[in-house]
Amino acid sequence: MAKDIEHVEEETKSEELLENTSSITDSPSKKKKKKKKVTSTENGEQTNGSVKVNLETEKNPIEQATNAEDENDEEEEAEGGTPDSEATKKKKKKKKKKKSGATNNGVNDASNGKITQTEPPSIPVSRFFPDGNYPEGEICEYKNDNLKRITNEEKRYLDRMHYEYYNDLRHAAEVHRQVRQYAQKTIKPGMTMIDICELIENGTRTLIEEKGLEAGNYYFHIQCIGFPTGCSLNHCAAHYTPNAGDKTVLQYDDVCKIDIGTHVNGRIVDCAFTLTFNPVYDKLKEAVKDATNTGVREAGIDVRLGDIGAAIQEVMESYEVEINGKTYQVKPIRNLNGHSILPYQIHAGKSVPIVKGGDQTMMEEGECFAIETFGSTGKGYVHEDGECSHYGKRHDVGHVPLRVAKAKSLLNTINKNFGTLPFCRRYLDRIGETKYALALKNLVDSGIVESYPPLVDIKGSYTAQFEHTLILRPTCKEVVSRGDDY
Ligand SMILES: [Co+2]
Numbered sequence: 001m002a003k004d005i006e007h008v009e010e011e012t013k014s015e016e017l018l019e020n021t022s023s024i025t026d027s028p029s030k031k032k033k034k035k036k037k038v039t040s041t042e043n044g045e046q047t048n049g050s051v052k053v054n055l056e057t058e059k060n061p062i063e064q065a066t067n068a069e070d071e072n073d074e075e076e077e078a079e080g081g082t083p084d085s086e087a088t089k090k091k092k093k094k095k096k097k098k099k100s101g102a103t104n105n106g107v108n109d110a111s112n113g114k115i116t117q118t119e120p121p122s123i124p125v126s127r128f129f130p131d132g133n134y135p136e137g138e139i140c141e142y143k144n145d146n147l148k149r150i151t152n153e154e155k156r157y158l159d160r161m162h163y164e165y166y167n168d169l170r171h172a173a174e175v176h177r178q179v180r181q182y183a184q185k186t187i188k189p190g191m192t193m194i195d196i197c198e199l200i201e202n203g204t205r206t207l208i209e210e211k212g213l214e215a216g217n218y219y220f221h222i223q224c225i226g227f228p229t230g231c232s233l234n235h236c237a238a239h240y241t242p243n244a245g246d247k248t249v250l251q252y253d254d255v256c257k258i259d260i261g262t263h264v265n266g267r268i269v270d271c272a273f274t275l276t277f278n279p280v281y282d283k284l285k286e287a288v289k290d291a292t293n294t295g296v297r298e299a300g301i302d303v304r305l306g307d308i309g310a311a312i313q314e315v316m317e318s319y320e321v322e323i324n325g326k327t328y329q330v331k332p333i334r335n336l337n338g339h340s341i342l343p344y345q346i347h348a349g350k351s352v353p354i355v356k357g358g359d360q361t362m363m364e365e366g367e368c369f370a371i372e373t374f375g376s377t378g379k380g381y382v383h384e385d386g387e388c389s390h391y392g393k394r395h396d397v398g399h400v401p402l403r404v405a406k407a408k409s410l411l412n413t414i415n416k417n418f419g420t421l422p423f424c425r426r427y428l429d430r431i432g433e434t435k436y437a438l439a440l441k442n443l444v445d446s447g448i449v450e451s452y453p454p455l456v457d458i459k460g461s462y463t464a465q466f467e468h469t470l471i472l473r474p475t476c477k478e479v480v481s482r483g484d485d486y
Contacts, residue, residue, distance in 0.1 A: 226261025287319035309353030331380030378461025
C-alpha cells in the first residue's frame, strides 16, 4: 500500500504515541527486562514446536513430508541441539521413508516427497511448517561500518530475542508468496476486478487461517488480510480496489498493480507486483523492478532516506521505454513513497522517497520498511480521483463524541473487525453492514477515519509498481517478502 505525501504530516504525529510499542527501539533499561522474559518464552516455544511436529505428523498425512526438517536443522545449530530434537529428527526421517509414494489428495508430490499447494490454494501455510518455524527471507549483509554486525555477539543476542517477531512476519510472507503465485498463474484478461480481488482475499484468508481474539468490546484480527487488495489499473497508480457493483473487467492491454497485504499478530507484509499481458510493457516493469531492488539494496541501518530516494530515481530514469510507437523516459512518481511499518500500523512515521530531495532522516536498527517504487509514462505525479474504496481508522484519535447512532455503531464494527488496519467497502459488505455510506462519511468528516481515494497520474499514462517488506535486524537485513518471482 502506497503512502502519498498529503498523508505524511498527520501520520508523523501518531508516531510518538506508538513508538513505545515498537519492541526494538525501547530504552536500555526496558530491554534488559525483556531479554530475560523473551529468552525463556523462546526456549519454551521451541520445545513445544518439536513436540508439535511429532503429534501432527502422526495425525495428518499431508504434513508428512515438508521442509520442516531443514528448519529443524537450523534450530539445532542455533540452540546447540537437545537430545529431544535429535530424537524427533530421526523419527521424522523414518516416517518419511515409509510414507513416500503415498497419495495425499493430490497434494503430495511423490517425486520430491514435499507437499505442494492446491489450486486454488486450500492448505494453510502452517501445515507446510508443522514445527512453527517459517522460512527466512533474503538475508543481506550490512555494508561498511555495519558489516561486523553479522558476527557481533551482542547484536546476535539481540537478534535472537526478536525471533517471534521475525517468525510472524515470515509466516505472513509465506502466505503472500503462495497467494501471489496462484494469482500470477490464474488472473487473466476477461475476469472482473471483483473476481480477481476475491480470488486473492479468499486465498489469503484460507492460507493464513483467519483468526481473531475477543477482548471486551473489541475483536482483533490476530492473523488476516493486512489491507484492501490493490488492483489499480493503467494511469491509476494506487489505492483502487473495486466497490460492490463495479463491473470493470481486466483487459489484455491493462497495466495492473496487485498490492497484497497479509499479517500475523499485526506484523504486516506489504508487497506488490505489476501484472501485464501485452509484452509492450515489459521494459516499464523491468525499470520499476530494478528501481525497487535498488531501494531494497540501499536500505540499511544509518542510511539516509534521501540517499535511497536519489539512488531509486537514478535507476528508474535510466530506462527508456517504447509503448505504441512513443518513447518515454520512465519517471518515478514523486509524491508516492515507501514507508516504515509498526504493528497494526501500515504507514508508520517514516517515508522512503523515490526521488532525491535531501531527507537526512536515517533508518534505524529494528525498523521494518515497505520499499515501494512507482514508475510512470505520465507526469510522475499523482492526484486523488474517482470513487473511494480504501479507509482506515486513524491511530492518533482519542474519544470523539458522535451524535449519529449509525456512525457510532459503524465505528464499533470497524473497531471490532479492523482496528487500525485499512479496510475497504467490500469488507464492510461481507460482514453484513448495509447502507453505511452516510455513517462512513460522518466518521471521515469527524476525523476518526481517514479515506484513501484512488491516486492517478494523467489519463492515458501507464504506471507500474513493485514493493517489498524488509526488516533491519541487528545483525543483517532480511527481505522477508522476497520470492523466486521478484
Ligand atoms: Co506499501
